[in-house]
Amino acid sequence: MVRFSNNLIGVLNIITFVLSIPILSAGIWLARRATTDCEKFLQWPVIALGVFLLLVSLAGVVGACCRNSCLLWFYLLVMFILIILLFCFTVFAFVVTNKGAGEAVSGRGFKEYRLGDYSNWLQKRVDSDKNWRRIKSCLQDGKVCRSLQEKNQTWDQFVNYNLSPIQSGCCKPPTACNFIYVNETFWTKPVGYNTSVPDCNAWQNDQSVLCYDCQSCKAGVLANIKSDWKKVAIVNVVFLVFLIVVYSIGCCAFRNNRRDNAYTGLKTYP
Incomplete structure (x- = not known):
């Protein structure tokens, strides 16, 4: 039986x-x-x-x-x-x-992320050109930054908005750049901006570029991966x-x- x-x-x-x-x-x-x-x-x-x-x-x-x-x-x-x-x-x-956590920014409702705060294994994965091209393609296909831009926020609304790690790292320049806000994904580079930060030089207002090649974007992706x-x-x-x-x-x-x-x-x- x-x-x-x-x-x-x-x-x-x-x-x-x-x-x-x-x-x-x-x-x-x-x-x-x-x-x-x-x-x-x-x-x-x-x-x-x-x-x-x-x-x-x-x-x-x-x-x-x-x-x-x-x-x-x-x-x-x-x-x-x-x-x-x-x-x-x-x-x-x-x-x-x-390892790895977002850093609170004074006067902002969101956190910013640094690639060096995460484990070496994860850093190597996103630093690979082949891997990052695929990840960047997914971010662009997901229209994460476009959905942020469609909120059409004022400056006061934007600085108090709780951005996701990917939005914070990929859709805007780092706060240290001191760029001038136009809208969520469009910023003006002032004369004499902080050129010592590589991400400030990498930022472009082209909606297909933005900060997708920034270290902060890779860190934002890792913050999201860590949570998941x-x-x-x-x-x-x-x-x-x-x-x-x-x-x-x-x-x-x-x-x-x-x-x-x-x-x-x-x-x-x-």
Whole structure:
């Protein structure tokens, strides 16, 4: 008789199988409709995740419900590798996002960010020309700065507005430049402005340029990544506990399979 653990593993993997279908469909949809670099970058990870969940859940269902020890062993092996990888990634995410924070600016409602405040590993990722071209393309496609400009704020409204890290780093020049405000993404460079700050020289009022090549923009992206990775790491801890519980139940199901198969063998060959 199929044990309770086998039934539970079967139910959990049926749910996973059902969830893998919309994930795989979304990846295929992106592959057919993708027009921007960001969408094209996402399509293959989404498809890979959908296929992975589909195959693993099928192995789990057949292995548990049909008492196929080979498939269930494969399922447990994949689960074990996934637990190890997830644990390593979670620890890594906490380590690389441990450094870096925005600096409050006197008389401003927003913070500004410096690239040197973040971990060396993250700095190297955004300092790579190839990586930054892709990130910059995503920022431009996302129209983050255009959405800020559309607010059409006065100077007093702007300085008290809580800008996101990316808006603060990429859509305006650093406060140290002392540029003259025209609107959120258009600033006049006065005579004798602070040329010692590289970002002041990099700033352009061209809406396709702005401060996308500034160090402050890269720092703003890292601040956003840090926040997102912290949230992902916390979710990973919860998911990791769930996977360990499922893996333990799967081990019970595997033991049941071997016991049932051994019992069946004894009945066949008295």
